[in-house]
Structures are given as C-alpha cells and as structure tokens.
Amino acid sequence: MAGKSAGGSAPKPAVVTTSGGPPILKGRRPSPRIAQLKRTWYFLSRNTLALIGLAILVFFVGVALSQQIPSAHALPRDSLQLFCGTYTGLGGGNFTQLSAGECTVVCTYATGQPPPSPNCYAVDSFNPANVPPTLSLAHLSGGPLPLGSLTISSNGNLFYSIYDGFLVGAQWSLFIAVSIVLAGAAIGLALGAVAGYLGGLVDELIMRVTDIFLSIPGLLLVLVVLAAIGHEFSTLAGRVGLLIGAFVVTWWPGYTRVVRGQVLVTREQKYVEASRASGAKTGRIILHHIVPNSLYPVLVQLSLDVGAIPLLIGGITFLGYQIFPTPYFPEWGTMSALSITILPSALTACQISTSGAPCMFPWWQLLFPGLIVFLFAIAVNFLSDGMRDAFDPRLRR
Amino acid sequence: MRMWIYIVRRLLLLLPVIIGVMTITFVLISTLPIGERLQSYYGPSKFGYAPTCSTTQEGCVCVTPFNGTCPNPAYVRGTSALGLNKPIYIQWLQYMKNSLTLNWGSTDHGSKASGTLLGGSTIPVTTVLSYYLPYTLELATFSLLLILALAIPLGNYSAVYRNRPLDQATRVMSFSGFALPGFLLALLLLLGATILAGQFQTICNGQSTPYFEFYGSWPPTVCYPGGVGPTWIGAYYQTSPTGFPTVDALIHHNWFLAWESVKRQILPALTIAYGSVAGILRFVRNSMLEVMNLDFIRTARSKGVSESVVVSKHAGRNSLNVTITVLGLTFAYFIGGFAIIEDVFNLKGIGLLLAYSIQPSIDFGLVFGTTLLFTIIVVTANIIVDILYAYLDPRVRLG
Numbered sequence: 026m027a028g029k030s031a032g033g034s035a036p037k038p039a040v041v042t043t044s045g046g047p048p049i050l051k052g053r054r055p056s057p058r059i060a061q062l063k064r065t066w067y068f069l070s071r072n073t074l075a076l077i078g079l080a081i082l083v084f085f086v087g088v089a090l091s092q093q094i095p096s097a098h099a100l101p102r103d104s105l106q107l108f109c110g111t112y113t114g115l116g117g118g119n120f121t122q123l124s125a126g127e128c129t130v131v132c133t134y135a136t137g138q139p140p141p142s143p144n145c146y147a148v149d150s151f152n153p154a155n156v157p158p159t160l161s162l163a164h165l166s167g168g169p170l171p172l173g174s175l176t177i178s179s180n181g182n183l184f185y186s187i188y189d190g191f192l193v194g195a196q197w198s199l200f201i202a203v204s205i206v207l208a209g210a211a212i213g214l215a216l217g218a219v220a221g222y223l224g225g226l227v228d229e230l231i232m233r234v235t236d237i238f239l240s241i242p243g244l245l246l247v248l249v250v251l252a253a254i255g256h257e258f259s260t261l262a263g264r265v266g267l268l269i270g271a272f273v274v275t276w277w278p279g280y281t282r283v284v285r286g287q288v289l290v291t292r293e294q295k296y297v298e299a300s301r302a303s304g305a306k307t308g309r310i311i312l313h314h315i316v317p318n319s320l321y322p323v324l325v326q327l328s329l330d331v332g333a334i335p336l337l338i339g340g341i342t343f344l345g346y347q348i349f350p351t352p353y354f355p356e357w358g359t360m361s362a363l364s365i366t367i368l369p370s371a372l373t374a375c376q377i378s379t380s381g382a383p384c385m386f387p388w389w390q391l392l393f394p395g396l397i398v399f400l401f402a403i404a405v406n407f408l409s410d411g412m413r414d415a416f417d418p419r420l421r422r
Numbered sequence: 423m424r425m426w427i428y429i430v431r432r433l434l435l436l437l438p439v440i441i442g443v444m445t446i447t448f449v450l451i452s453t454l455p456i457g458e459r460l461q462s463y464y465g466p467s468k469f470g471y472a473p474t475c476s477t478t479q480e481g482c483v484c485v486t487p488f489n490g491t492c493p494n495p496a497y498v499r500g501t502s503a504l505g506l507n508k509p510i511y512i513q514w515l516q517y518m519k520n521s522l523t524l525n526w527g528s529t530d531h532g533s534k535a536s537g538t539l540l541g542g543s544t545i546p547v548t549t550v551l552s553y554y555l556p557y558t559l560e561l562a563t564f565s566l567l568l569i570l571a572l573a574i575p576l577g578n579y580s581a582v583y584r585n586r587p588l589d590q591a592t593r594v595m596s597f598s599g600f601a602l603p604g605f606l607l608a609l610l611l612l613l614g615a616t617i618l619a620g621q622f623q624t625i626c627n628g629q630s631t632p633y634f635e636f637y638g639s640w641p642p643t644v645c646y647p648g649g650v651g652p653t654w655i656g657a658y659y660q661t662s663p664t665g666f667p668t669v670d671a672l673i674h675h676n677w678f679l680a681w682e683s684v685k686r687q688i689l690p691a692l693t694i695a696y697g698s699v700a701g702i703l704r705f706v707r708n709s710m711l712e713v714m715n716l717d718f719i720r721t722a723r724s725k726g727v728s729e730s731v732v733v734s735k736h737a738g739r740n741s742l743n744v745t746i747t748v749l750g751l752t753f754a755y756f757i758g759g760f761a762i763i764e765d766v767f768n769l770k771g772i773g774l775l776l777a778y779s780i781q782p783s784i785d786f787g788l789v790f791g792t793t794l795l796f797t798i799i800v801v802t803a804n805i806i807v808d809i810l811y812a813y814l815d816p817r818v819r820l821g
Contacts, residue, residue: 027819031449182433240801241754242757242800243758245758245761245796245797248793249789249793253454254450254453257453272751321749332601336603340605344765345534345781345782346781362603395603399602399603403600403601406600
C-alpha cells in the first residue's frame, strides 16, 4: 500500500485545483516549479495559435538540426552556392553558354519540355566540383531553372537556390538569434535583479543608463555599432560575433527594464521576506528567489525578440551594409533582403517584354525568402502571445 | 504642481540623456582610426589624414625635411583642434563641446549620400540635416495621424466585438505587423500601387520616363507642368521658405506639387503605420476591455446613453491616453523604420541620408549625425508625449 501512494498510479478521482488549472492526481505532489510548468503547458496546449507557432518553430529547429548530419552534398556554410545560367521565364528558355566564359552548360532543352535529367544546370567552370544539389524545389516546377532560384546579379546570369539557403540559413539564423537573446537576457537578468532588489542609488544609476540606450532607435544603434567597429573584423567568426555583440549592446536595456519591473513585484513576496528573515545573504536571495521567479516575463520578451532578429538583419542588409564576410550569406534575413534587389530589373524586364513575349514575373524570388522570415517571426509571436496568457493568471480565459 | 513647472522639470531631465547618447557616439567614434575621425570632422583633405605627407604634394611644406616626408599639416592641425593627442577625458570634453554647439563634422566623399544627394560637395553635417529634416518630420506627422486614426477605432471596436470577426481580423493584423519585414511590405505596396495605377512608365511632356507613380518625393523634372522644376526646390531637395514640402507647395500655390507630395507620402505612412498600429492595437483593446467593466460605463448605460456614444465618448477617451503612452514607449521603434521606408520610396528625408551614407564607403560624419538627430527626435517626442499625458491625466502632474 505504501508503494501505491508513492507511485500515484492508482486511478484516484481527479482533484481540480482552485486556481482553475489542470486536474492534479492525488498522490505524490510534484515540486512547485514543475507543477507551474505543467500548468503553463496545460493552458498553452489549449491555445490553438500558440500550438501552430510551436509546430512551425519545431519544424524550423528540426531543419537546422538535420543539417548537422553529414549529407551527400555538403552545402557551403559561408556563402550561398551560385549557379550560372540565363533566365528567360519560368515556362521556357534555355541555358546558353555565357560569353564571359564563367559558366559552362551541362545540358540544354527546349521550351515546354521537362528537364532531361535532374542535374540539368549550368556548372561553374572555375569550380567544377560545385555541382548543384540533386534535390531541390527546382524539380517541382519543371522549368529550366530551380523554382527556388534567385537572380542576384543585375545581368541575370547568377542564381542561387533559395531552398539551400533555407536549409543552411536555419542554422545561422537560429544560432544568431538565440545567442543574441540569451546573452542579452543574461545581462538584463543580472542588472535588472540587482537594480530592482537593491533599489536606491544603484537602481537609479542602472535605469538612467538604460534610458539613454533606449532612446536611440534600435536598428540605428545596431547599424552604428557595426559601422564603427566593423572594420576591425573580417573573419566569419569575427563578423558573426560582432553582429551578436551589436545586438546585445542594443537590447540589454530592454531586458533590464522588464526584469526590474518584475523584480519590484517579486521582492515584496512573503517567501523573499522569509528568506531574508532566516538570514540569507543578498546574493543568495537574488540568485535563488528573485531571478527564478522573475523569469517568465523575460521569457515572453525573449521569444518575441528572437523573431525580430532576422527581420532586423534583413533591414540592415537592405540598407546596404554588408554584415557577413560574403555578400551572399546563407542567413534568412540576408536572403530576404537580397531577394528584393532584383525587383527593379525584373520590373524593367517585364516592362520591355510587354511588347513581345509574355513576361513571367519571378514572384517566387520575392515570396519564399520573405515567407521564411515572416513564418518564423509570426510563429514566435503566436507562441509568446500564448505564453503571456499562460503565465499571467489574469489573462487566462 | 503647475503645468509649466512640470514642463521645465521634464526639459531639464533631457540634458543627461542627450549627454549620455553623445557619450555613446563618442565611445564608438574613438574606436575609429585617427585618420577617419579627422575626415569625418573636416571632410576630405588634399593631404589626406595620414600623419605625414610627401613634399611632392603641393602645399605640403616642411620646416625640417626628413626622408622626403614631413608632418601633415591637416593631421597636425586636426589632432590638436580635436584634442586627439590629449587624454581621453579631454577628447570627450572637446567632443561634447563640439556636439552641443552643433559642430557635427562634415560630409565625406565616396558615399552614395555625397554622390547622389549632395553633388559631391563638402557641407557641414548639421546643414545637410537641416535640409532633410523637415521632410522626415512631415512624413512622421502624417504617419502619426494615420496611426491615431487607425489604432483608436480599431482597438475600441475589437474590444466591443471581442472574439468576433473584426477582433480576429485586427489580431491577424497586429501579429503580421510585427512579422512582416518593413522593406518587403513597402516594396509590395509600391509594386501593387504601381500596377494598379497601370503605369510602370509614364509619358511626361512627350518624353517617356521610367517613372513610378509613387516613387520619390517629387515627380521627375520632365513631369512638372512646363517641364521645368520650380525655383523654390533647392539643389539638395530642400524647399523654401519652410522646408516642409507640402506646406511650401501650398504657399507657392502649386497645387500639382502639393498633391504629388501628399500622394507620395500615403504609401510610406501606411507602411509605417501598419508596423506601429500592430503594437498599439493590443494595448488599446486590452485597456478598453478593462474600462468597459467599470462602474461609470454601467452608469452611462443605465442613463440611457446609446452604446455608440458610450464606446466613443465615455470609454473611448481612455484609449487616447493608452495610445499616447504606448506611442511614447514605441517611438524609438517607430522612428527607426524611417531609414528603410525612405530608402524604399526614395524620399528625401534624413532616413534616406542615413541609408545612403553607409554605402559603398561609410561617411561617419553623416552616420553619427543622423543617429544623433534621430535620437533627439525620439527624446523630444517622449517629452511631448509626457506633457500631453500630463494634460490629459491630471494625476500625473499632481502626483
């Protein structure tokens, strides 16, 4: 009988908690934090939008992780693989030998015909080993060029696969976003907890500094930091590190302010008072009581910001600042900014072709990179909105 | 507390923030090589800003020739004037003095801003900014009005019709507003509007010109009536007498340009508003939900006040406060988008100046100047918001 009560596996009648949470089986009681986590998950799992967001995020993370496994064609990590060719429309057109001699053609085929082989692409003659991957969105289109291909040069003979960029970009984008947010949150938690708990002069000092940082528009501060110290870094690791650093410099004040606001509430709780009464040192109280209990609002803010990072990187790239060592870097934000640089020439091409052949506007070049960034950001928004509702008892319905 | 005391106190608090922001830019500027710092302050020099110059260069006069190179006069004069050969706190004091007296350096050559906008001339940064600031202010005002016009009614009615189609639509709108890249939305709007207008290309005065109906702050010169631009638009796109394009066009009774100027601000303002309304809507809706449960709403209803009046007059007064508060909090985000939007629509404001000053080579004088100016706009807007808030809610200034 003793084992029965410890295991809690017997079908005892469920007890509904007073806070309106999920039924908790009578028996071994989980620790309060685990119980809170379970309660949060219960409310989160009833929010459809949050679940959709979670599913999209799990998919993106899965894509990023699956790329760690060595695959048949190892995609380059530091630059998008460039293809050669000429584009004359989705439904037709041939690859032709380019006069520059930079590209040789593997095969040509006529308008309306299916590709004779999966490898029907132009190959970089300077680097013949750069055979394009055999599996890509290209084969869904049946066109001469990959559906996911993206014109990146103004004369329109260089392409890269958006699909490959999506795969490799998943790693870079998630890595960069999570690093920024974790580093920013660590600083914010430390300073916010100290400012909120100690109060007085320390609080005043820290908060005035955050005020100063918060009054500079975020995008501009990142840009100015990158512009000012960018020339010091040229390696891939250096540039990525600089990018992360620039974002952390910009975002730590936001986290500090959020944490401080929450700490002001937390420090008045009974358990903190009890801990203080039992003689705990300030460091211990902050570390063991204040920080863990002020975590939730930061978590919501964190997840929101993760989604904004590719958007901001795209914005900076769009403005013309090259963040990464190579201009065609496989990162989602960079890709979305690259995708629209072809817009004027595509429009001009369509403008000219209205007199002759029908113009196929390369809509997929605009759609897919933007869609990736959009889906990532909106998934994160859905999830953090659900989390905010789940964490805050007043918002539960 | 009297209102003016509140305002004065609020203005005094502005000074440490401005000094702090200038300190941040000082720290960033100090990481630059001395040559770059001198160039961003004095503009290009015929000697360059290397420590030494060659005697073969005209004007490079050596007192004591040594190995054919001698101290570069531009370098020597510059470092002593900016205190670059002195300890860092002296440099900081000198920088603060220059910044507070509006000596923000000069424009450089080699950036798109100098080539495309300024005709390759070296102009003090503050002068350039004064040419381009009014356009951004006009666009910001326009966008703010649009935000107020959208956020308050949408927020109110999504609270009233909670969980009904209108509420769901605004929810989708506010989520997508966060998630859509600004440049993509702007380009899609530009593209859509151009296609709807049916004109990638317009014939103006018999000349065919690649002309976007909604691109650029003014039409191309050939499209003006008579084919000649008015004299009140200066070489650097600054207009006289006020600098605000629409206002100036109206002053000069040029109805064509006034309409063109307004028309070309509709899409940018919409793009900016879409991103900002997203953030404000949720706050307005949630505060409205709280207010609708308060006693005075019940009283108003029981007096027989019609529901629409209850929503717009009684409960709605509160949404204005919320909107203004949230606007103040998100103003930095709002104004940060201007660089991208003005770049997409090719509007002659300080955002475009910033976008053009980082490529192909960086014009540090302009980059830091525009950043400082944007920050000053944010801080000023925050003060205006605070004062407005104190005016709308007496508890703030009395408490």
